[in-house]
Amino acid sequence: MKIRICYGKTETGSYLSHLDLARTMERSLRRAKAPLAFSEGFNPHPKLSFASALAVGTTGCREYLDVDLASRLNVKAFSQALEKALPPALAFVAAEEIRENSKSLSAIINLAVYRVRVAVKPEDEDKVIPGVEKVLAASELWRKPKEKPGKKTIPAKEVRGLIRQIAVIQGPEAAAKTYELEMVLGLSTDGQLRPQELWEMIAAAGDFEAAPPLAVCRRALLIEQGGKRFAPMEGVRD
Amino acid sequence: MKDCIERVKPYLQQVVKPQRYLGGELNEIKKDWDSVQCRFLFGFPDVYDVGMSHLGLQILYEAVNRRPGLLMERTFSPWLDMEAIMISQGIPLYALESGRPAGDFDCIGFTLQHEMSYTNVLQMLKLAGIPYWAKDRSDRDPLIIAGGPCVANVEPLAPFLDAVVVGEGEELLPELLEVIGRHKAERRGAVDKPRLLEELAALEGIYIPTLKGPVIKKARLKDLDEAIFSLTPLVPYIEVVHDRMMVEVLRGCTRGCRFCQAGMIYRPVRERSKETLLAQARALRDNTGHNEIALTSLSSSDHTCIKEIVEGLTAEFNKEMISISLPSLRANHFSVSLAEEIQKVRRTGFTFAPEAGSQRMRDVINKGVTEEALLATVTKAVSAGWQQIKLYFMIGLPGETMEDVEAIAGLCEKVVYAGTKVMKEQGRKGSLRVTCAVSNFVPKAQTPFQWVGQASQEELKARQRRLKELIKDRRITYNYHDAFTSMLEAIFARGGRELAPVLAAAVEKGCHFDSWTEELRRDSWRQAFEELGMDMEALATRNFDLNSPLPWDHLNYGVSKGFLMYEYNRAQGEMISGDCRYQGCNGCGVCSFTVGDAEENSARGRRKIGENILYGEAVDQ
């Protein structure tokens, strides 16, 4: 049996690396008495497959994970057990059975919705919305190459196609100098655009300085198909 | 702002492993600050990932927090990246549970696991804004206390400490905190420190460095089955050094290795029953979700029912893919069968500690293992499928010659040949891999070798080089310890209060995290000693006269000085002494410590207690 779990990553959880998350999830599943299926070999490990990893420091409202089980379980009872078993870093949202041959989460999820809280200097207040408009109006946008000492340089990339929507949720009148930007970004196997990078592009377009975001939350992971968007799980609505 | 966790949050993206600074783990206990009489902060003088692997922390967390009038929170040394941020932002050392500054607590207790963490204790006080020296602290500062194995000679730190827990702390620490709580309650929250210290001194096992008094007897548990144990330990999010559940199968060891401090200070042997252990293991599994359980102790395979315990655990845990690990196996056939039993889920390497290369040297240190036994064990382990063996050795042991050192290389080769031969016979490809890990002997207080100086730096390095020359076989990986670190350990392990100013000076020069080799500031240490007119090498290598007083004579761990002397004499005569569990009492003295223990602890002894005592009365009792 295979189950899909939807969970949240709290602020404490946002500092977990992907490995920490996998370990924490395995322990939680064990505490919830999930009959985990294990890989063969010298160092057997449970078969957990996560949807695209979150950057460190980013919280998540609806993150997903598929788990292979060795025997059947009652999803309702299991959900209650897992809700109790998750540590403060993680929050339970929903769980449901999925078909054995379901496609992997990374193969189907192609959109991510982020909420980004940013602050700007008082003199730049009027530059945010024009910056957003310029980014949306551009026909192509290039991300700078990424250089890391000791690692291979990631070449520059055209990313305009990944930017689906940017909405300014709160303007300067709601909270002075603080904006909340909702970004809908495409996820593809050959690349992602991080919300922070997009924020830097908006600042460059609007000609102001981009302070690091105050908080970043991934609110949803979605599947877009035939012009419609839906969550990877029936029980979850966005 | 009180909550320091909120204050560090903006900087978490700039540090490695930010989770170290946040708390919020599974099974964390947050008690209401105002509902208790005494608030205790447990300080581990190393980073979170090291400290959270420490079983003692989990036991004390439970022992203190289960009392309604007490609370315990945790703090660790912030790693250098976070430390720099805290200093520049003026954020003090804080507790992970409440985010409160360390200075808010009534009492801060440090665990002293090894000498190289002493500078971290001072650095933590510095980060907390609390004066190092006990005499400089006011009645409003937290009481600074310490416990742990290094208390066996705590004198180098004594001037910094208000009180010291000698021996086993799980019962004594809560008692001590209750006394502080009552003292404060009687004075509307104020402290009269001289009075408080006198009240604390009345507890058995509490040493007050400023009070001249009688010998302090260590605190010790009578019954391990009755002992407090945490069934809901904290479960870290990040990977820590030992990421597993731990059950303590027994405490104490009477094998009698003459270099081993733990083997002397944790006597007598007390076992936890199979029933208790299995019940604890099940509860830990349910409450932590760990996929590994370690059966810890100084020598777990010595438990009288270890086979039944292991069988009981494997029967239940193997199907849940929970692996079982048994650190500290002895080199015998029984160990291999045990290892086969427990390593069905995940197989790791096999580790043995012959400690010395030649039989003569093993007799000197009373390590009761022969070359034949070791080779037979290796043969059995390899035929059971293992292809990696790790061997621990020491160099610089008392009376060691270059020949004894060379024998280490010889023994490793024999192990490789024996193992590889088995693999060939079985038609397996490749050859046995051996890791030869060599540390430097450090003489420790409260052991038979407490009078002996360490080998000089030159000698240690010459012996390390000799081994490097000799170990040419590519199947053997040779690694060795830093000689300078071992010298510092030796200095502090047997030093007196005169070393306290050196510690303070070293910390002022930036020394801390000395056990992290890349952080060890050798020049600063050399300067600190030089400026105070002390010769490091002379301190480390000095021999103590058998008749002169030692800095730790006032701490009584139950094992008499007479016994230690007797064992030292036997070492010089290359004579081995048996394990009192199997060969009768050696008269170390610990069993007459509390009346009634004797028969019990020598349960398997064929001789009567004290029958083969060949020396005079214990001098320190």
Ligand code: SF4
């Ligand atoms: S007093 Fe005797 S029986 Fe007890 S621990 Fe010491 S040597 Fe063993």
